[in-house]
Amino acid sequence: MNLGLRIKKIIFIGQDKSSEVNFNKAVQFVHGASNTGKSLLVEAIDYMLGKSSLRQVIPQSASYNEIAMQIDLDGKPFTLFRKWPSTDFEVYSEHIYSKDESKFFNYYRVKNATKKFDTITDFYFQNLPRPTILANLFGEKTSLTIRLLSRVFISDEEKIIGTKSPIVGGDSNENSKNKYVFKYLLTGKDDSEVKVITRGKEFQSEKRGQIDVLEDVVQSLALGLNFPDESIDSLDDRRARLDTSLAELLTTIDDSQEQLSEIVSEKKIVSQLLMTASERLNTIKANLENFGILERLYLTDIDRLSSQEEAAFLLRVGHYSECYFCGKKPESICDDLSDLDMLAKASKAEIVKIKSKYFELSDTTAGLERQKTDLCLGIDSLEKKLTYLDAQAERRAPSLKLEDNNLSEIRKERASVQSDIKLNKQINLFRKRLQEAELNTSPKQYKSEEFYPEIEATASFCEIYSEILAAINFPGEHKVEFDTKNTDVVIDGVPRDLNGKGVRAILHSVFKIALLIHCKRNNLYHPGVIVLDSPLVTYRDPLKSKHGELEGDEEEMAKTNLSEHFLNFLHSIGHMGQFIIIENIDMPEGLRGVIGVETFYGKNVTAGQRKGLL
Incomplete structure (x- = not known):
């Protein structure tokens, strides 16, 4: 306030x-x-x-x-x-x-x-x-x-x-x-x-400093020229000639690439088929390895259950006499024998189930083995075809490679010419500003x-x-x-x-x-x-x-x-x-x-x- x-x-x-x-x-x-x-x-x-x-x-x-x-x-x-x-x-x-x-x-x-x-x-x-x-x-x-x-x-x-x-x-x-x-x-x-408004000696000092800076910029830009002796008009003519050569070479390269296009397309298809077959073969091999492990587990379980059934049978033989080991009478042994009988029956039933799965697994494994054999033959055929296509492409590549090298050289020269044209325009712009700075007079005060x-x-x-x-x-x-x-x-x-x-x-x-x-x-x-x-x-x-x-x-x-x-x-x-x-x-x-x-x-x-x- x-x-x-x-x-x-x-x-x-x-x-x-x-x-x-x-x-x-x-x-x-x-x-x-x-x-x-x-x-x-x-x-x-x-x-x-x-x-x-x-x-x-x-x-x-x-x-x-x-x-x-x-x-x-x-x-x-x-x-x-x-x-x-x-x-x-x-x-x-x-x-x-x-x-x-x-x-x-x-x-x-x-x-x-x-x-x-x-x-x-x-x-x-x-x-x-x-x-x-x-x-x-x-x-x-x-x-x-x-x-x-x-x-x-x-x-x-x-x-x-x-x-x-x-x-x-x-x-x-x-x-x-x-x-x-x-x-x-x-x-x-x-x-x-x-x-x-800058005035008097201060203005002249700033003007001299501005001129020095502009001169340094012009000199610095000139050092970056690839063709320092050529004018912008000359560079424009050179760029036009390079553009013509570039267009002609691109046409030649297009023709060469067209001849290779069918080979390249077929190579892509064969490569894709080969990659798909290889991936499928690897999957089958992995499954076969896993199925082998499972088959061995099935056989182990069958052996264990068979042993279990046989032991139950032997324990039931002669069960009406007194037990030689524990001294039990026949009437006290009957309950235990009943349990052994149930165990033997359960073992038989489980063996039947496992054998059923084992046979199914064997059929599946056999089918995979057949697929594996077919895939190996197919992969071998695809690899031979790919080798053949590579040889075809390689016979046609040298001329295309030479044309690519020529294209790279022309593009490089054209980029240098284009850079010089741009630098020359900047140099001309700064030279203009330099002349304007030299012509500047002390500004007048406001009215x-x-x-x-x-x-x-x-x-x-x-x-x-x-x-x-x-x-x-x-x-x-x-x-x-x-x-x-x-x-x-x-x-x-x-x-x-x-x-x-x-x-x-x-x-x-x-x-x-x-x-x-x-x-x-x-x-x-x-x-x-x-x-x-x-x-x-x-x-x-x-x-x-x-x-x-x-x-x-x-x-x-x-x-x-x-x-x-x-x-x-x-x-x-x-x-x-x-x-x-x-x-x-x-x-x-x-x-x-x-x-x-x-x-x-x-x-x-x-x-x-x-x-x-x-």
Whole structure:
């Protein structure tokens, strides 16, 4: 969530003393006499936003050596401390007046982050994805920084009355970046997709490198040529001749192969029959071997059962006398003899079954033996026929083999020719690219109009600008057009920079305010703070002000109560942001108590009044 920045208080810290300015309300009006530190206040805010240095513009500043600024960043309170001078920041959580180690947040540097220290931009943008901004029309880029952004929402007195675009900074080297920061705020689109244009010496170096690489490629490809002295046309002729020879030889080979086709076909049939017969013979041999084993088992079982029957018969002979071995009487032997009788009968029956199976097996074995004999005779005949066919084919093969060898040689030569044709085409292509590279000149930078903001965005901005002019009772019809070339506005047909100082100042201020409202209405990022030094300079005293007498358009505006309408309008949009106004003129009486006021009385100070900033 990005709620933006709100400055709550700035504190100048010295040895055993301090001086502070509160910014408690959405609109804070700081005014007073000249040389009371108003400009220093603006510069101090900028200093706490990462400006490299802070001038000692008033004598009193010499006794202060540090500045603290209490802020709310995205709704969270922080206090920043920075020595005067220094390039480092100490940041603490919450709003504090002195450093409390228990609330220490982090150290930051003005620029050039290290492994241990981030930049002050990293602090202020901790909740903002860093957009990529164009640095120039060569497509070179930079990241948005708090310094670039500060030029959009802070305007010192010199800048606010100047003729340059309100978003252009004082450093001409930064003007392009300033314009692209404005474009980003206006559209929400960064420049990360813009292609970088190589320029100057870097381009010449890349060009030389590209030429060297292409020359190496051409030389490398040329080494792979089989016929380096022949042109593509010559190679095409050779390929055509080889194609003709190849076609003729293929016809001859087809004729020779046709003569062999019958032999080859018959060989296939004979080979298949031989393979089938051999497989059948192997199967019969395996079965005969198994049947032999089974036949021997049958004979063994018959011998065992015959012995068993004979033993039973002998045991039954003379069973009416007393048993010679055990002494049993005939009446006790009868049961045992009955069992022996049953055993003898069972043995006879089993012998009959086995003999039946044995005879069946013998018949089957005899049949297999006959098949085996027939197969052996058939296999012998097939082998003789296959030998005969091989001899026939071999007598016809030498001529076909020679033709195949010739075919291989022609195909090999044709492949080499075809390869050379392809390589020559690649060589010609790279030679063309080499010539194009040598003819290349340094590319021109992009045209500025390629990066103008979209018309829809500038139209919305101009509409808001016109609304503000009407709200503050600015004289005229309030017709606003956007000058994309100068990144400025044209009011009722008059460019902003052609007006007098005071009118330029108020129109500069409206520019900054309109941008903030545009961003808020379109849910685009804006820090939400605007600091304006002397936006109402039109209402200066011509005799006392360093800006001298009023010009014609300034005199007309000075007769109106635009200053009161201007401040009242800022109060009405206080929910959108924070507005800090630094002025030499007095506060319009009708707004006292409505907006925050801080007065520096200068030499005319009386008891209970504040003389100046420090």
